[in-house]
Amino acid sequence: MIEELKKAGLTENEAKVYLSLIDIGPSLAGTISRKTGLHRRTVYDTTEMLIEKGLLSYILENRRRLFKAVNPYKIIENLQEKQNLLSPIVSSLQVKFNETKVKEETNFYRGKEGLKSVFEDQLNYKEVLILGASIKAYEVLQFYFKWYDKKRKEKKIKARIIAQDKKIKSIPLSDIRYLPQKYTSPVSVNIYGNNVSIILWEKDKPLAIVIKNDSISKGYRNYFELMWKIAKA
Numbered sequence: 001m002i003e004e005l006k007k008a009g010l011t012e013n014e015a016k017v018y019l020s021l022i023d024i025g026p027s028l029a030g031t032i033s034r035k036t037g038l039h040r041r042t043v044y045d046t047t048e049m050l051i052e053k054g055l056l057s058y059i060l061e062n063r064r065r066l067f068k069a070v071n072p073y074k075i076i077e078n079l080q081e082k083q084n085l086l087s088p089i090v091s092s093l094q095v096k097f098n099e100t101k102v103k104e105e106t107n108f109y110r111g112k113e114g115l116k117s118v119f120e121d122q123l124n125y126k127e128v129l130i131l132g133a134s135i136k137a138y139e140v141l142q143f144y145f146k147w148y149d150k151k152r153k154e155k156k157i158k159a160r161i162i163a164q165d166k167k168i169k170s171i172p173l174s175d176i177r178y179l180p181q182k183y184t185s186p187v188s189v190n191i192y193g194n195n196v197s198i199i200l201w202e203k204d205k206p207l208a209i210v211i212k213n214d215s216i217s218k219g220y221r222n223y224f225e226l227m228w229k230i231a232k233a
Contacts, residue, residue, distance in 0.1 A: 001015075001019060002015040002016065002019065005018065005019070005075070008075050008078075008079060009053075009078065009079070009082075010053075010055075010075075011046075011049070013036075013038060013042060013046045014046055014049055014050055014053075014055075016036045016038065016046075017032055017036060017038070017043060017046045017047060017050060017056075018050060018055055018056070018069055020032055020035040020036050021056070021067060021068065021069035022069050022072070023035070025068070026059075026066050026067065026068040027066065027067055028064055028065070028066060028067070029043045029044055029047070029065065029067070032047075032067065047065075047067050053078060054070060054074055054077075054078065055069065055070050055074055055075065055078075056068065056069060056070060057070055105211075105212050106209065106210070106211050106212070107209075107210045107212075108207070108208070108209055108210075109207070109208040109209075109210065110205070110206070110207055111205075111206065112140065112141060112206060114206075114207075114208060115140070115141060115199065115206050115208050116141065116144060118190075118197050118199070118208045118210060119144075119148055120148075121195070121210075122152075122157075122190065122192045122197075123148075123151055123152060123155060123157065124193075125157065125192040125193045125195075126157060126158070127157065127158045127159065127160070127192065128152075128157060128158075128159045128160075128190055128191070128192045129159070129160050129161075129190070129191040129192070129221065129224045130159060130160070130161040130162065130163075130188060130189070130190050130191075131162050131188065131189040131190075131191070131220075131223070131224050131227060132162065132163075132164055132179070132183075132185060132187060132188040132189060133161045133162065133163040133164065133168055133176075133188055134163075134164050134165070134184075134185070134186060134187075134188050134201050135164070135165040135167050135168060136186055136201035136202075136203070137188070137199075137201050139201075139203055140201050140202070140203050140206050141206075149171060149172050150172075152172065152173060153172040153173055156173065157173065158173050158174070158175075159171065159173060159174040159175075160174070160175050160176075160177075160224075160228065161174050161175070161176045161177070162176075162177050162178070162179060162224070162227055162228060162231045163176055163177070163178050163179070164178075164179055164181065164183065164184045164185065164188075165178075165181065165184065166178055176233075177228060177231035177232060177233050178231055178232055178233075179227070179230075179231055186200060186201045186202060187199065187200055187201070188201065189220060189224075191217060191220050191221055191224060193217070194212060194213065194214045194217040195210055195211070195212050195217065196210070196211045196213075196216055196217055196220045197209070197210045197211075198210075198211075
C-alpha cells in the first residue's frame with residue numbers, strides 16, 4: 001500500500017507514518033518511530049509535512065503531541081484540488097502545444113506507460129485499424145484494455161482488427177479477421193488518422209514507434225486493406 005500512496009503524492013516516509021497511525025490509532029512520536037523504524041527526528045519532520053497536507057492532526061496530552069490520522073478520503077480530496085488547480089494550466093499549455101506541434105514527426109515510446117500514451121491518443125480518432133493484433137498485448141498491459149475498450153465504446157470509435165490468434169475475440173465495436181498462426185509475431189501495427197504506430201509487445205521492454213505522416217499512413221492503409229481481403233473471419 002506504500003507504493004499506491006506514493007503514487008497519490010506522498011513520500012515513502014509519509015506513507016509509512018500515515019499507515020502506522022491508521023493501524024495503531026493516535027500515538028506519540030516515539031510509538032510511531034518504533035512502529036515504522038524511522039528515527040524520531042524523521043518522524044517529527046514527516047508529521048509536520050502530513051499536517052500541512054491535511055492528513056494528520058494532533059492533540060496536546062501532558063504537553064506532548066498525540067498524532068492522529070485524518071480520514072483517508074482526504075487523499076482523494078487533495079488529488080481533486082490539484083486537478084482543479086492544474087486543469088486551466090494544462091488547457092493553456094495544450095493550446096500552445098497544438099500551435100507549435102510539428103506536422104510530421106516520429107516519436108519513440110518505451111515501457112508500459114509509454115504504450116498507454118499511444119493508445120490514449122488513438123481515442124481522438126473515429127477508427128483504428130490494427131494489423132497483427134497480438135495476444136501478448138494483454139500480457140504486457142494487463143487489465144488496461146478493459147478500460148481502453150470501454151472508453152472507445154463510449155466515444156463510438158470503431159476498430160477493424162487483423163489478429164494473429166483466435167483467442168482475440170468479442171471486442172466492443174470491432175470487426176475481427178484472422179491470419180494463419182504461422183505468421184505470429186510480437187509486432188503489431190495500429191493505423192489511425194495520419195498516424196502509424198509500430199508496437200513491439202515484449203513483456204519486459206515494450207516499445208512503440210509512432211510515425212505521423214500522410215503518405216506513410218496511406219501506404220499502410222492500402223496494405224491493411226489488402227491483408228483484410230486475405231484474412232479470414
